[in-house]
Amino acid sequence: MKKRLLSGIKPSGTMHLGNYFGAIKQFVDMQNDYDSFVFIADLHSITTVHNKDELSKNIINIALDYLACGLDPEKVCLFKQSDVAEVTELTWYFNCLTTVPYLERATAYKDAKAKGKEVNVGVFDYPILMAADILIYDSEVVPVGQDQKQHVEYARDTAQKFNSTFGETFKIPEALIMKEVAVVPGTDGKKMSKSYKNTIPLFGTDEEIKKAVMKIVTDSKGTDEPKDPETCNIFKLHKLFLNKEELATLSDRYTKGGMSYKESKEMLLSEILDLIKPMREKRENYSEDLDNVRAILKNGANKAKVIALGKMNIIRNNVGVKI
Ligand code: ADP
Numbered sequence: 001m002k003k004r005l006l007s008g009i010k011p012s013g014t015m016h017l018g019n020y021f022g023a024i025k026q027f028v029d030m031q032n033d034y035d036s037f038v039f040i041a042d043l044h045s046i047t048t049v050h051n052k053d054e055l056s057k058n059i060i061n062i063a064l065d066y067l068a069c070g071l072d073p074e075k076v077c078l079f080k081q082s083d084v085a086e087v088t089e090l091t092w093y094f095n096c097l098t099t100v101p102y103l104e105r106a107t108a109y110k111d112a113k114a115k116g117k118e119v120n121v122g123v124f125d126y127p128i129l130m131a132a133d134i135l136i137y138d139s140e141v142v143p144v145g146q147d148q149k150q151h152v153e154y155a156r157d158t159a160q161k162f163n164s165t166f167g168e169t170f171k172i173p174e175a176l177i178m179k180e181v182a183v184v185p186g187t188d189g190k191k192m193s194k195s196y197k198n199t200i201p202l203f204g205t206d207e208e209i210k211k212a213v214m215k216i217v218t219d220s221k222g223t224d225e226p227k228d229p230e231t232c233n234i235f236k237l238h239k240l241f242l243n244k245e246e247l248a249t250l251s252d253r254y255t256k257g258g259m260s261y262k263e264s265k266e267m268l269l270s271e272i273l274d275l276i277k278p279m280r281e282k283r284e285n286y287s288e289d290l291d292n293v294r295a296i297l298k299n300g301a302n303k304a305k306v307i308a309l310g311k312m313n314i315i316r317n318n319v320g321v322k323i
């Protein structure tokens with residue numbers, strides 16, 4: 001029996017290299033070995049996106065991104081979170097077991113508060129909706145980037161709390177974090193993130209990608225000077241594309257001197273474009289028939305819904321609302 005894998009991404013903007021290496025690529029690499037469920041976390045994105053057209057455009061875009069990156073709807077149950085509204089019911093049951101101080105410890109909430117933002121209840125409750133996503137499908141493995149690790153821990157705690165309150169109901173899921181790509185750095189060396197405006201877009205035009213790559217921050221060493229690959233932001237990104245031998249050769253060229261940062265950036269640019277080219281073609285094909293994309297999501301939702309309803313039956317019974 002294959003283990004059940006589940007993960008989701010919020011449709012809240014343009015997909016970047018960090019999302020690809022930190023999340024989607026893992027789903028693609030694992031789709032043969034797991035009973036995979038991958039969804040579009042549209043309910044989560046409403047914590048920040050309050051514009052109808054923007055949200056629906058983002059949803060379609062992320063579906064295209066998933067498919068273009070190689071998720072195979074024959075192998076993966078691909079669906080939209082809001083199509084299985086049972087997760088919101090489960091969120092409520094979990095809310096009634098969750099204390100305020102416990103949610104106040106969530107990093108994402110603390111960050112939002114520290115920035116002086118007005119925090120909506122959705123942001124505060126974000127980890128609990130995510131726990132419901134994970135637990136309703138009896139997910140065993142949850143591949144995510146390092147930044148989502150705490151959320152998976154919230155899901156584990158919540159499952160344990162529910163089990164000890166209402167009786168054994170949920171499996172305890174495991175986060176799966178790939179070490180080498182745990183944090184993809186952005187053009188300024190900090191974690192690549194939409195919020196830091198330091199991203200390299202996955203499906204940008206050649207020009208947009210080039211502009212982002214040329215923006216990568218380096219020190220001011222001239223062409224002839226020896227350079228330290230380990231502290232170089234460009235080199236850190238090469239690591240995502242090159243194999244061991246190629247990296248060793250490049251590392252040698254860095255330490256010997258004679259290679260400019262500009263040359264290293266140009267190499268990186270062509271590595272990125274080589275990766276993207278076939279994916280871009282696939283994306284164009286899918287975008288010519290959006291009804292097909294909608295049908296893929298609907299199919300996935302139907303399958304996910306059957307599992308969620310079966311689980312809710314047990315949950316409602318254990319909570320006591322079923323009489
Ligand atoms: P962003 O930080 O740009 O808003 P999201 O929070 O929407 O990105 O992340 C979507 C998925 O991509 C998550 O699973 C997250 O862990 C992963 N991810 C995002 N940025 C990175 C990164 N720089 N390195 C590794 N994984 C990342």
Ligand code: TRP
Pocket residue numbers: 006007008009010041044129130133134142143144148151
């Ligand atoms: N919070 C995740 C993110 O920001 C998205 C997400 C929602 C998710 N529910 C999930 C990821 C369940 C894994 C499992 O990317």
